[in-house]
Amino acid sequence: MTPDRFEDHVWKDVVPDDLLEIYAPYTRATSVGPNPALLLIDLYNLAYQGGPVSPLDLQDTYPSSCGIYAHQAIAPTRQLIAAARAAGIPVIYCTGDTAPMAAPKDVSATRRKMSPRRASDFQIWHDFAPQDGDVIIRKQRASIFAGTPLISHLTKLGVQSVIVCGESTSGCVRASCVDAYSNGFKVSLVEECTFDRHELIHKINLFDLHHKYADVMAVDEVVDHLSGITAQAAATE
Numbered sequence: 001m002t003p004d005r006f007e008d009h010v011w012k013d014v015v016p017d018d019l020l021e022i023y024a025p026y027t028r029a030t031s032v033g034p035n036p037a038l039l040l041i042d043l044y045n046l047a048y049q050g051g052p053v054s055p056l057d058l059q060d061t062y063p064s065s066c067g068i069y070a071h072q073a074i075a076p077t078r079q080l081i082a083a084a085r086a087a088g089i090p091v092i093y094c095t096g097d098t099a100p101m102a103a104p105k106d107v108s109a110t111r112r113k114m115s116p117r118r119a120s121d122f123q124i125w126h127d128f129a130p131q132d133g134d135v136i137i138r139k140q141r142a143s144i145f146a147g148t149p150l151i152s153h154l155t156k157l158g159v160q161s162v163i164v165c166g167e168s169t170s171g172c173v174r175a176s177c178v179d180a181y182s183n184g185f186k187v188s189l190v191e192e193c194t195f196d197r198h199e200l201i202h203k204i205n206l207f208d209l210h211h212k213y214a215d216v217m218a219v220d221e222v223v224d225h226l227s228g229i230t231a232q233a234a235a236t237e
Helices: 015-020 065-072 074-087 148-157 172-182 199-214 220-236
Strands: 036-040 092-096 135-139 159-167 187-193 215-217
Touching: 036 065, 036 074, 036 172, 065 074, 065 187, 074 092, 074 148, 074 159, 074 187, 074 220, 148 187, 159 172, 172 199, 199 215, 215 220
Parallel strands: 036 092, 036 159, 092 135, 159 187, 187 215
Antiparallel strands: none
């Protein structure tokens, strides 16, 4: 995306002009970086429980659900994963580590009060079932990079940039994007495939990540880029 469309995103209705002025020095062209991998952050069952309704209505029964926002992201995320697989880039999932004695008591991704952890809650949602050749990273903290073998995997695969999506924008997605950038990877964050429990916190975190650590991009832009990789590979066969 060209610099003149740098702010053409979902936060336009919540970010005031004075904040845009403060963040103006970050304006740039955005793109997917070289040799990318797709990082799918916490697309597990907990995020989808209760169906496509307001997370506030699910708060008492399914407090970890992103409700309607999770379900709205299913179709574009399926599109993104299909494009990544067609392009032959690495597809890497993460989910919570629920193994007995895997971590000290009270160690978790955030300070949020949680119900007892069940392994089934952290299985990947059926619409995004991993395939042979994909990788699943089990983590104990918010970031997919924290205490996991991810960097060594990416180094071995020759990955230089990451395409990120999943949930939640303000939590595990944010932490993963900051760590990816801090470890020297170019970061593209796919807008329609990223979600949270409330639109305000989603939009503000997308805005801040876009300016400081990641290129927030539309799913169609990313899919077009991946289609180019697919076409280039086909032409060399």
